[in-house]
Amino acid sequence: MVTTPGDPGCVGFPEDSSKENAMKNVKIGILGIGTVGAGVYELLEKHKKVIGKKSGIDIEIKKIADKAAERRKLLNIPASIFTPDADDVISDPDIRIVVQLIGGTTVSRELMLKAISHKKNIVTANKALLAEHGVEIFKAVVKEEVEFGYEASVGGGIPIIKTIRESLVGNQIDKVIGIVNGTTNFILTKMMREDLSFDEALKIAQELGFAEADPYLDVSGWDACHKITILSSLAFNTPVDMSKVFVEGIEGIHMKDIQYADELGFVPKLLAIAERHDNGVLVRVHPSLVSKENPLAAVSWEDNAIMLYSDFLGKSMYYGKGAGAKPTASAVVGDITDIALKITSKTEYNKNRYSFYQDLQQKDFETSRTKFYFRFSALDRPGILSKIAGILGKNNISIASVIQKETEEEFEHVPLVILTHEALEADTRRAVKEIDGLSEVEGKSIKIRVIEG
Amino acid sequence: MVTTPGDPGCVGFPEDSSKENAMKNVKIGILGIGTVGAGVYELLEKHKKVIGKKSGIDIEIKKIADKAAERRKLLNIPASIFTPDADDVISDPDIRIVVQLIGGTTVSRELMLKAISHKKNIVTANKALLAEHGVEIFKAVVKEEVEFGYEASVGGGIPIIKTIRESLVGNQIDKVIGIVNGTTNFILTKMMREDLSFDEALKIAQELGFAEADPYLDVSGWDACHKITILSSLAFNTPVDMSKVFVEGIEGIHMKDIQYADELGFVPKLLAIAERHDNGVLVRVHPSLVSKENPLAAVSWEDNAIMLYSDFLGKSMYYGKGAGAKPTASAVVGDITDIALKITSKTEYNKNRYSFYQDLQQKDFETSRTKFYFRFSALDRPGILSKIAGILGKNNISIASVIQKETEEEFEHVPLVILTHEALEADTRRAVKEIDGLSEVEGKSIKIRVIEG
Numbered sequence: 001m002v003t004t005p006g007d008p009g010c011v012g013f014p015e016d017s018s019k020e021n022a023m024k025n026v027k028i029g030i031l032g033i034g035t036v037g038a039g040v041y042e043l044l045e046k047h048k049k050v051i052g053k054k055s056g057i058d059i060e061i062k063k064i065a066d067k068a069a070e071r072r073k074l075l076n077i078p079a080s081i082f083t084p085d086a087d088d089v090i091s092d093p094d095i096r097i098v099v100q101l102i103g104g105t106t107v108s109r110e111l112m113l114k115a116i117s118h119k120k121n122i123v124t125a126n127k128a129l130l131a132e133h134g135v136e137i138f139k140a141v142v143k144e145e146v147e148f149g150y151e152a153s154v155g156g157g158i159p160i161i162k163t164i165r166e167s168l169v170g171n172q173i174d175k176v177i178g179i180v181n182g183t184t185n186f187i188l189t190k191m192m193r194e195d196l197s198f199d200e201a202l203k204i205a206q207e208l209g210f211a212e213a214d215p216y217l218d219v220s221g222w223d224a225c226h227k228i229t230i231l232s233s234l235a236f237n238t239p240v241d242m243s244k245v246f247v248e249g250i251e252g253i254h255m256k257d258i259q260y261a262d263e264l265g266f267v268p269k270l271l272a273i274a275e276r277h278d279n280g281v282l283v284r285v286h287p288s289l290v291s292k293e294n295p296l297a298a299v300s301w302e303d304n305a306i307m308l309y310s311d312f313l314g315k316s317m318y319y320g321k322g323a324g325a326k327p328t329a330s331a332v333v334g335d336i337t338d339i340a341l342k343i344t345s346k347t348e349y350n351k352n353r354y355s356f357y358q359d360l361q362q363k364d365f366e367t368s369r370t371k372f373y374f375r376f377s378a379l380d381r382p383g384i385l386s387k388i389a390g391i392l393g394k395n396n397i398s399i400a401s402v403i404q405k406e407t408e409e410e411f412e413h414v415p416l417v418i419l420t421h422e423a424l425e426a427d428t429r430r431a432v433k434e435i436d437g438l439s440e441v442e443g444k445s446i447k448i449r450v451i452e453g
Numbered sequence: 454m455v456t457t458p459g460d461p462g463c464v465g466f467p468e469d470s471s472k473e474n475a476m477k478n479v480k481i482g483i484l485g486i487g488t489v490g491a492g493v494y495e496l497l498e499k500h501k502k503v504i505g506k507k508s509g510i511d512i513e514i515k516k517i518a519d520k521a522a523e524r525r526k527l528l529n530i531p532a533s534i535f536t537p538d539a540d541d542v543i544s545d546p547d548i549r550i551v552v553q554l555i556g557g558t559t560v561s562r563e564l565m566l567k568a569i570s571h572k573k574n575i576v577t578a579n580k581a582l583l584a585e586h587g588v589e590i591f592k593a594v595v596k597e598e599v600e601f602g603y604e605a606s607v608g609g610g611i612p613i614i615k616t617i618r619e620s621l622v623g624n625q626i627d628k629v630i631g632i633v634n635g636t637t638n639f640i641l642t643k644m645m646r647e648d649l650s651f652d653e654a655l656k657i658a659q660e661l662g663f664a665e666a667d668p669y670l671d672v673s674g675w676d677a678c679h680k681i682t683i684l685s686s687l688a689f690n691t692p693v694d695m696s697k698v699f700v701e702g703i704e705g706i707h708m709k710d711i712q713y714a715d716e717l718g719f720v721p722k723l724l725a726i727a728e729r730h731d732n733g734v735l736v737r738v739h740p741s742l743v744s745k746e747n748p749l750a751a752v753s754w755e756d757n758a759i760m761l762y763s764d765f766l767g768k769s770m771y772y773g774k775g776a777g778a779k780p781t782a783s784a785v786v787g788d789i790t791d792i793a794l795k796i797t798s799k800t801e802y803n804k805n806r807y808s809f810y811q812d813l814q815q816k817d818f819e820t821s822r823t824k825f826y827f828r829f830s831a832l833d834r835p836g837i838l839s840k841i842a843g844i845l846g847k848n849n850i851s852i853a854s855v856i857q858k859e860t861e862e863e864f865e866h867v868p869l870v871i872l873t874h875e876a877l878e879a880d881t882r883r884a885v886k887e888i889d890g891l892s893e894v895e896g897k898s899i900k901i902r903v904i905e906g
Contacts, residue, residue, distance in 0.1 A: 043623050043765050053810040054622055054690065056803055151620070157766040159612075159620030167604070167612030169507055170496050170786030237507065295772055298751035312496050313610035313773060313783040319748055320769030330766040333623030347798040350509055357506040 023052055026340040027062040029089030029120075031111060032102035033071045036125050036152070037064070039325030040099065040332050041075055051333070057340040059333075065089045090115045097339055099332060100124040105132050116140045121343060123335040125152035125328055131226035131242045134233060138354045145349040147342055149335025154227045155180060157327035158320040159334065160306045164235050165353070171310035173235040175275040177451065180227040182302035182322045183218035184250050184270040186210040188287075189300045192258050192268060198251060210302050220249035221285040224272040231306070232274030232283050238360040240274075240283055246365035248286040257375055257446055260405065260417050261289050266373075267297040271451055280361035282368055288451040289373050309453065366426035371400070371450035374420070374432070377413040379440040385416065388435055395431040397423040413442045419450065476505055479793040480515040482542035482573075484564060485555035486524045489578050489605070490517070492778030493552065493785050494528060504786070510793040512786075518542045543568045550792055552785060553577040558585050569593045574796060576788040578605035578781055584679035584695045587686060591807045598802040600795055602788025607680045608633055610780035611773040612787065613759045617688050618806070624763035626688040628728040630904065633680040635755035635775045636671035637703050637723040639663040641740075642753045645711050645721060651704060663755050673702035674738040677725040684759070685727030685736050691813040693727075699737040699818035706740050710828055710899055713858065713870050714742050719826075720750040724904055733814035735821055741904040742826050762906065819879035824853070824903035827871040827885070832893040838869065841888055848884040850876040866895045872903065 030037055044051075044059055052058050064077060065086045072082045083089070089098060090111065098120040102108040105128050112129065115122060117140070124130070130137065130153050141148045151161045155178070164173065179185050183205060190201040202219065205211035217223050225247045233240040250270050258268050266289035274283040290297045295317050299305040304322025309315055321327040378384045389399060398421040405415040420428075432445050483490055497504075497512055505511050517530060518539045525535045536542070542551060543564065551573040555561040558581050565582065568575060570593070577583070583590065583606050594601045604614045608631070617626065632638050636658060643654040655672065658664035670676050678700045686693040703723050711721050719742035727736040743750045748770050752758040757775025762768055774780040831837045842852060851874040858868040873881075885898050 039765070047623055047625065047765075050625070050810075051622055054618075054805060056805040157620075158769060159616050162615065162620055163612050165507075166791060167610075167615055167787045168783065169504055169790045170500055170783050172500065172503070293753075295748075295751045298748045300746075310783070312492070312500075312779040312786075314777075314780055316611060316771075316773030318769075318771060321767045324767075326765040327767055330621065330623050330763070333765075334620045337622045338619060341803065345798075345800040345803070347800050350794065350798070352507060352509040357503075 023058045024056055024340070024344040025058045025060055026096055026344060027060050027094045028097040028099055028336060029063040029065065029092060029095040030061060030099045030101060031065050031086050031089055032100070033064050033066040033075065033077070034101065034103070035325045036328045036332065037066070037101045038075050039329030040101070041077065043326070043329045043333050051337060055337050055341060057337055057344065059336060059340060062095055063089045063092060086111050090118050090120065095120065096343055097121045097123060097336055099336065100126065102126070103128070105129045109133055112137060113140055116144050116146055119144055119146060121147040121339050123149040123152075123332055123339065125332060127153040127223070127226040127230060131229040134230065135239050141354050142351045145351070147339040148354060149339055150230070151335050152328045152331035154230050155304050155306055155318070156320065156322040156324060157330035158304060158306065158318050158322065159331070160231065160318050161234065162334070163318060164231070164308070168308065168310055168313060171312045173308055173310045175309035175453070176228070176231050176235050176273070176306065177296065177453070178224070178228060178231065178272045178304070178306040179269055179296060179299050180272050180304055180306065180322060181218055181224040181270055182304055183211045183215060184224070185299065185304070186302045187219070188250060188253070188258070188268045188270065191253070191255055192262060195255060195259070197255050198253055219251055221247040221270060224270060224285045228272035228274055228283055228285060232281060233356070235274065235308070236276065236281050236360055238281060238356050238358050240281065241362055244283070244362045246284040246286065250287050253287050254446065256415070257373070257448060260375065260403070260415075261373065261448070264403070264419065265292050266290060266450065267292055268448070269296060269299075273451070277363045277367070280363040282363040282365065284365055284368065286449055288449050290451055294453070315453070366424075366429070368425045369422045370425070371422055371452065372397070372420045372428055373448040373450055374418040375446035376416045376418070376435060377442040377445070378416050379412055380414045381440065384440045387438065387440070388416065388418075391431050391434050392418070392420070395427040397427055397431055476511045477509055477793070477797040478511045478513055479549055479797060480513050480547045481550040481552055481789060482516040482518070482545060482548040483514060483552045483554060484518050484539050484542055485553070486517050486519040486528065486530070487554065487556070488778045489781045489785065490519070490554045491528050492782030493554070494530065496779070496782045496786050504790060508790050508794060510790055510797065512789060512793060515548050516542045516545060539564050543571050543573065548573065549796055550574045550576060550789055552789065553579065555579070556581070558582045562586055565590060566593055569597050569599055572597055572599055574600040574792050576602040576605075576785055576792065578785060580606040580676070580679040580683060584682040587683065588692050594807050595804045598804070600792040601807060602792055603683070604788050605781045605784035607683050608757050608759055608771070609773065609775040609777060610783035611757060611759065611771045611775065612784070613684065613771050614687060615787070616771060617684070617761065621761065621763055621766060624765045626761055626763045628762035628906070629681070629684050629688050629726070629759065630749065630906070631677070631681060631684065631725045631757070631759040632722055632749060632752050633725050633757055633759065633775060634671055634677040634723055635757055636664045636668060637674075637677070638752065638757070639755045640672070641703060641706070641711070641721045641723065644706070644708055645715060648708060648712070650708050651706055672704055674700040674723060677723060677738045681725035681727055681736055681738060685734060686809070688727065688761070689729065689734050689813055691734060691809050691811050693734065693736055694815055697736070697815045699739065701739040703740050707899065709868070710826070710901060713828070713856070713868075714826065714901070717856070717872065718745050719743060719903065720745055721901070722749060722752070726904070730816045730820065733816040735816040735818065737818050737821065739902055741902050743904055747906070768906070819877075819882070821878045822875045823878070824875055824905065825850070825873045825881055826901040826903055827873070828899035829869045829871070829888060830866045830895040830898070831869050832865060833867045834893065837893045840891065840893070841869065841871070844887050845871070845873070845884050848880040850880055850884055
């Protein structure tokens with residue numbers, strides 16, 4: 001008789017129970033018990049036993065360090081494992097993994113490097129730290145031969161780091177496009193679905209907790225820049241300098257352009273993009289118009305998604321919650337378990353994991369080529385379209401379609417929307433400057449990049 | 454000076470080059486060099502060196518076994534590594550990993566069990582074999598303490614197995630919804646976008662190579678059943694009996710219902726669904742209507758996607774090409790590299806990885822609850838709606854909305870479309886039977902499940 005999957009006699013393979021793996025205890029310490037820390041604590045309280053059954057690892061929180069003593073009471077953490085002093089965690093010889101959940105790039109950097117120098121394996125969610133000091137940290141990691149998990153730093157719980165590093169190891173990745181900031185995606189979705197201005201949508205996002213009181217880091221694109229710096233460095237296996245990444249936020253996006261884009265079959269997204277480009281790598285963050293046919297267009301509200309273009313797998317996308325205590329905790333605990341399995345298994349240290357094998361040149365954004373959406377506010381007079389088209393043509397920008405929008409009669413200027421074929425960023429800058437100088441054109445023209453694929 | 458990621462002095466950490474890992478050679482053998490085998494061969498030819506740089510593993514194909522000698526010439530495989538005899542691979546003491554790419558469930562099962570008994574680690578893409586004989590195979594795997602990779606068996610190169618097992622280890626997964634058959638998704642997309650009948654769309658799918666000459670396994674839902682059996686068994690960590698999975702194919706889907714569903718804001722998909730259900734697990738495959746708001750609705754043509762609902766990560770989705778030589782090769786090589794890293798690293802064997810820790814009861818499909826789309830063909834006479842509504846109500850089926858469609862005048866019967874609130878599968882069967890028996894109702898009524906989430 002063939003054994004079928006339903007045969008209950010096979011469950012747990014009881015006949016082999018004598019050979020069952022002994023549970024391996026791994027002690028961890030947590031630095032910082034803010035939102036994400038609380039999520040990790042809650043997850044381990046709830047699922048520690050099941051994680052043991054699935055992986056054979058018994059994760060034990062030996063110490064939690066946080067200066068804010070009130071967090072302990074709030075989260076019902078036993079006093080015996082709580083300390084105000086990070087050094088109590090870092091210098092504890094029993095602790096094998098330090099879960100570094102302190103934000104910022106100063107104290108967190110010092111503590112991380114100190115923990116590494118104490119031979120602690122590290123799990124972190126700190127994207128700013130990694131984006132700014134990644135090379136320094138990876139050097140220390142390889143020097144001390146410790147393991148380093150940073151799945152939680154990009155896309156919350158979306159397993160994009162593991163996917164790129166392990167699942168896609170047999171691929172050359174050619175492009176990464178991410179919606180990696182939930183705040184801006186929420187705001188753009190809100191603007192589009194409810195015809196709101198940026199300011200109105202931001203205010204609602206703040207009221208609902210999807211935007212910080214100070215939303216600068218998110219709306220300006222810098223948070224997305226941190227994440228694409230980390231992702232591109234891993235995907236292309238090269239150091240990426242954050243300061244060379246082009247970053248444009250969504251503050252300048254007008255309701256009107258979202259409406260026009262909608263009519264033309266596009267959805268506005270803040271995209272973080274990294275691509276191979278003439279043997280180098282070009283990394284950028286900017287508002288973009290995405291065709292409604294593109295799976296990225298369906299990524300709405302605070303959700304995140306990362307699309308990978310690779311030579312064997314082809315186009316693949318990874319979608320989910322990009323932030324929040326619980327999703328981030330999911331990623332942190334995945335990393336803890338992975339590292340625990342490695343360090344309890346006499347695994348030989350593999351330094352290739354944390355090194356770069358190449359140093360691709362980081363290309364200037366001016367050399368990038370995309371399609372463009374332009375909106376000019378021009379006097380409704382004969383000859384003006386020909387004038388604008390002439391300037392575009394002179395700058396090697398070929399027009400795909402022109403839409404002259406109707407407007408209320410009292411306005412002298414009418415919106416002129418132009419979609420272009422692929423053009424060079426540098427060319428569009430020159431062209432827009434010249435067009436904005438025309439006497440028939442009012443105010444600053446609007447330029448939004450159209451991303452296909 | 455803070456080291457920035459752009460600092461070229463850090464690339465490859467040259468100062469530590471003396472400590473560089475030695476490349477670890479792992480010899481593999483391939484059984485069957487069909488489409489997927491050719492993809493694996495091509496991938497390794499192209500990316501072997503880069504995989505070495507990324508992972509430290511030198512994957513060497515020592516032998517390829519295939520009865521079809523012409524494949525060797527076609528693929529430019531050196532005669533020295535080619536053999537018609539699978540035993541040459543299985544009994545080669547140098548070969549550590551056997552990549553089993555033979556289809557079917559008879560010869561492939563024998564060869565797989567034989568390879569395992571020879572202590573070979575296994576990588577496979579054979580979903581039918583795993584769905585039918587999974588428990589038997591995993592028992593052998595654990596007994597012989599070999600590693601077993603089957604990422605390629607579900608969703609082509611989409612890294613869903615690794616995601617469930619490793620990245621989401623800290624989650625309880627409550628539901629898995631997959632578009633896991635590219636053929637049916639292509640046909641349904643074609644029917645919807647071009648107003649074609651099932652037969653017309655199938656014919657085009659066959660011409661384009663998206664459907665087999667004998668499309669039965671795909672259109673009947675059985676291929677999807679294989680995949681959801683594998684996925685649910687892993688996601689819920691329990692044996693799942695394929696023969697208890699409810700399976701309904703897309704052969705009965707009418708163009709008319711796709712059009713009506715479109716108007717109502719739905720897209721038709723063949724969904725493979727597994728969910729926790731009263732302490733058990735309910736697994737099923739059937740055509741479904743999905744709201745256009747659902748990210749699964751944007752998964753078109755031959756693409757696949759798997760949505761996971763878990764308690765910490767929340768809703769996450771994994772999207773990509775679900776079949777084809779290259780995507781599948783990507784998954785196979787990911788598994789090979791993972792296993793090579795394990796077996797070259799003195800990693801202690803972890804049997805939890807391939808065991809089930811529970812045996813959830815497999816619930817009967819009759820106990821499932823969903824919303825429903827019904828289409829009845831009824832005489833256009835007063836009282837008929839009340840009669841049908843009465844039968845639905847008597848069977849605990851509550852109506853959400855009714856749409857009476859216009860039809861050409863020569864027809865006596867008009868289509869009556871009813872959307873319901875959540876109802877019990879068993880109740881709808883009774884109700885439809887009674888309604889179909891009414892003299893005012895013509896032919897068999899249409900019932901399509903509406904899946905939310």
